[in-house]
Amino acid sequence: MAANTSAKTLGFGKAKSDKAANDNKKPAYKPPKAKNYKHVKKLNRSKAGNGILFFFMVICGIFMALPLVMIANNALKPLDEIFQYPPKIFVRNPSLENFSDLFVVMNDSWVPFSRYLLNTIIITGLGTFGHVIVASLCAYPLAKHEFPGKKILFSLVVMSMMFTWQVTQIPTYLIVSKIGINNTQLPLILIAWQYGMGLYLMKQFMEQLPDSIIESARLDGATEWQIFWKMVMPNVKPAWLTLAIFQFQQMWGNTGAAYIRSEQLKPLQFALQNIAAGGTARAGAAAAVSFIIAAVPIIFFLACQSQIIETMTTSGMKN
């Protein structure tokens, strides 16, 4: 498997190619320059330890990679291979006919697919972006300020994550109807903005920030808003990128069926799942659908994840 082949290219003990070049563009409240940690030595890492850990990783990695491998191969399988019994993982005669099938089905739909796509961009985009902002804004005071009501608010948020969401659906629906935003895309977006997990994640990362950098910015005359945008958010970039990954995935997978009845307002996910549910006649198109449904969050994931690793090498917080 793929993990095997790259075994030779990795180096456990190698020092990372950290370039501590700090190209920070904010002149006003710049954190103190990063020291160059190029020469941090990884200490005493035994070869045997590396070997055992690596072997363990490969075994687990093969299992974890299964869904990725299967989705990619199924999407390329011609119909006779899809229905083959017993199923094989790897495709023998790869073809793109599943995707052309899918496009044919898509062109038949009475709501144009560009409409579904636009809806998805609105719902997923606003849901993800808005949540990161709203949750971070609330997390900063919780992490770095003392004020009346702080403890209660925070424990309410953590506890809210432990209430089974299936039972709160009916009350939520009633509230959405009462406000009068039923059958719009608003409830999907607004409900996504207040997920407890995002706030908790952001708060935990902001807590790690040293008080000194916030204090010094305050002494320089920065307002709380300036501190938030120019000091806190740049320094917790790994956190909000991670949150964006979670939220994007959640929003992308949402069919919106609970709140949206009008066909013109529904997201792409709804249309795609309808195609995939078309039975054996559409098995090929369904395989292509699975691929697209998985591929979009994966691309987003890769974009964010490589940024996360990037920030680690360039940020110089906590000196």
Added chain:
Amino acid sequence: MEPNANNGQAVNVAALSHEENLKIAKKRNSLWERVKSKRACYAMMAPYIILFILFTVLPVIVSIFFSFTYFNVLEPPKWVGWDNYVKLFVEDEIFGIALKNTLLFAVITGPVSYMFCLLFAWIINDFNKKMRTFLTLIFYAPSICGQAFYVWNIILNPGRTGWLNGILLRWRIIQEPIMWMQTEKYVLPVLMVVQLWLSLGTGFLSFIAGLQTVDKSLYEAGAMDGIKNRWQELWYVTLPAMKPQLMFGAVMQITQSFAVADISTMLAGNPSVNYAGATVVTHLLDYGSQRYEMGYASAIATVLFILMVGTNKFVQHILGRVGE
């Protein structure tokens, strides 16, 4: 003398109470002052708090209210007091099984998955950039692809062609193919493995991000303080530095392992063979979305909620000792 003394005391009391009144007034004043001085904070939190109260706090309160009623969605809820809870603990035998299974998930899958998240994140953190992104994707794949049912159906296929049966038959460990999801004693262990496979997502990614934010100079300082091997480095330097992420990961594991339901319904069916795969949430779904007894389902949710909050308290207490 006596009345005089009494009088003096009374005056004192009056004075004291007057002073106290002042103090209380001052305190109130200072509370208001404190609120006012932090008004930027409240402004920042306002959007979240408003939405949170509207779409989380209110629905939860309403659900807890429903748990004291008979509510079938069609008619308005009827108040029944503690009836749902009494029925749950006294009459409902399946709830006992479901509770036992859920606790097993929480005690076994939760901690094991937590350790795996941490271990994998920690190992992956040592690779170079490209490799790290690639490996993170691989280990996050089950969470992002959502193909659990499809993948495990092929592995656990009850015929000779199922992968697991095929391998075990070839190695002569078993003579006959096993119907994994139809045999009572295999259901729960298999579901645990699947849950383990599926649950690496959230905690794992937050650990990866947490490891990125650990201050590199701490490692230098640690080396000077005489840390000898990587395990010591992990325990004394890395883990204490990422305690906030450890707390977060623990809450995510609790919410996941107590709420196991989808994989059980998909792979073992609901109801499963002799309820071998029943969990509290599958039981809840059975009442909530199949029998439309929302009152009873809400009571189940409330019990589960109390259980999870208690577990969280306990786990946070343990995590407070990391690195000591």
